[in-house]
Amino acid sequence: MSIVSVDNIQPIGSGTTVTVNKSVTLESGNTNITGVCTATSFVGSGANLTSLPSQVTITNNANDRIFTGGGGTNLVGESGLTFNGNNLAINASSDDGRVSIVGHEGYGARLSLIADQGDDHIDQWNIRSVASNNTLTIDQFGGGTFNTRLTIASDANNGNVTVNTGNLIIGTSGKGIDFSATANAGSPSSASSEVFDDYEEGSWTPGLSGSSSVTGQTYTSRSGYYTKIGNRVYCDFSIVIGTKGSYGGTYIQIVNLPFTVNGGAYTRSCATPIYFRTLNQRWCFLGLQQHEGAAKAYIFGVEGPGSGADGASNRSYPNGGDIANGTEMTCSFSYLAA
DSSP, X not given: OOOOOOSOOOOSTTOOOOOOOSOOOOOSSOOOOOSOOOOSOOOSOOTTOOSOOOOOEEESOOTTEEEEEOSTTEEEEEEEEEEOSSOEEEOOSSSOOOOOOOOOTTOOEEEEEEOOOOTTXXXXXXXXXXXXXXXXXXXXXXXXXXXXXXXXXXGGGTTOEEEOSSOOOOOSTTXXXXXTTSOOOOTTOOOSOOEEOOEEEEEEOOEEEESSEEESOOEEEEEEEEEEETTEEEEEEEEEESSOOEXXXXXXXXXXXXXXXXXXXXXOOBOSOOEEEEESSOEEEEEEEEOTTSSEEEEEEEESXXXXXXXXXXXXXOOGXXXXXXXXXXXEEEEEBO
C-alpha cells in the first residue's frame, strides 16, 4: 500500500509505534517527534540543532603543532612545540626551553636513547638521575643489565666525576686537563701553561754513536724505557757493547732519544751519573749533555789521573777510543722536549 499524502500517521488501536518500511520524504513543514527517534543514520548539516552539549574548539592550529588544553573544551596548537613524525622540537618564546622528567617519590628519572632495534640491545643508552644517591649516571645496556659508564656525584660527594669503564681520551692535540683554578707560582716565577696536555709511556732503543758516525758495532744487549709528562721526558737506558766498531767524530753520544730535545737556548740538562764499566781510559765520572733540537745527548765526564786532590782533571769528553768490547752504560735522566 502507498500513502501519497496524509496529515497524521498514528499507531492503530492500542499500539505505541509506527514502522515505515520504505523511504519517506517530507516535502514541507516540520516533523515533531515526542520521545526517542532512532535511525541508522541522520543526514544533514545539523546547523539548526539546539540544546547540544559544548563542542570542542581548536585555536592556533598549524602544521605539526601539538595541542594542549586551553581550558574548558578549547584545544590550543602550541607554536613552540612541534612534531613532524621524526623530530620533536621545543622553541621557547620566552625564558628557558626545558624538558622536565620527574620520577615518583623514591624513584629516579631516566631518559632512554635507542639507536635501532638490534637484538643485542647495546644500542640503548640511559641518562639517569638516581634517587638512592642523587647521582647522575650514563648507562649502556649490555649482557642483560645496565652498565654505568660515567657518574657525576652530588654535592655530598664533592661533585666528583667518575669514569666507571674505559679511559678518558683527549681527542684534540694540545687539549687536556686545565688546572687554572689552582694557585700559580709566586714572583719572580711565571706560569706559561696550566693544561696537562700529554702523558705517554713506552720503550725506546738506545744507541751509542760517534758525533758523526759509527760502523761495525754490535750490542750484547740494549734497552730503554720512557715516560713523558707534559713537555718533560724521563728516560732509562742500558747498553752492553759486543763489538765496539769504529766511531767517527770528536765525541760519543747516546742516540735515538724518544723525543727531540727542546731547541731553545740554554735547555741543556745534565743527567744523574752514568753507571759504566770496561772503558779503555780512567774515567771517574760520566754524565749526559742534551743536544738542543736533536734526539741525542753527548757524553761528558771527568778523567784521571790529573791535577787536583782527587787526581782528576777538568771536564772532558770521551771519544771512540775510550770504548772497548764489553763496555757497559746504564743511566736515568730527564730532558725538556721540543
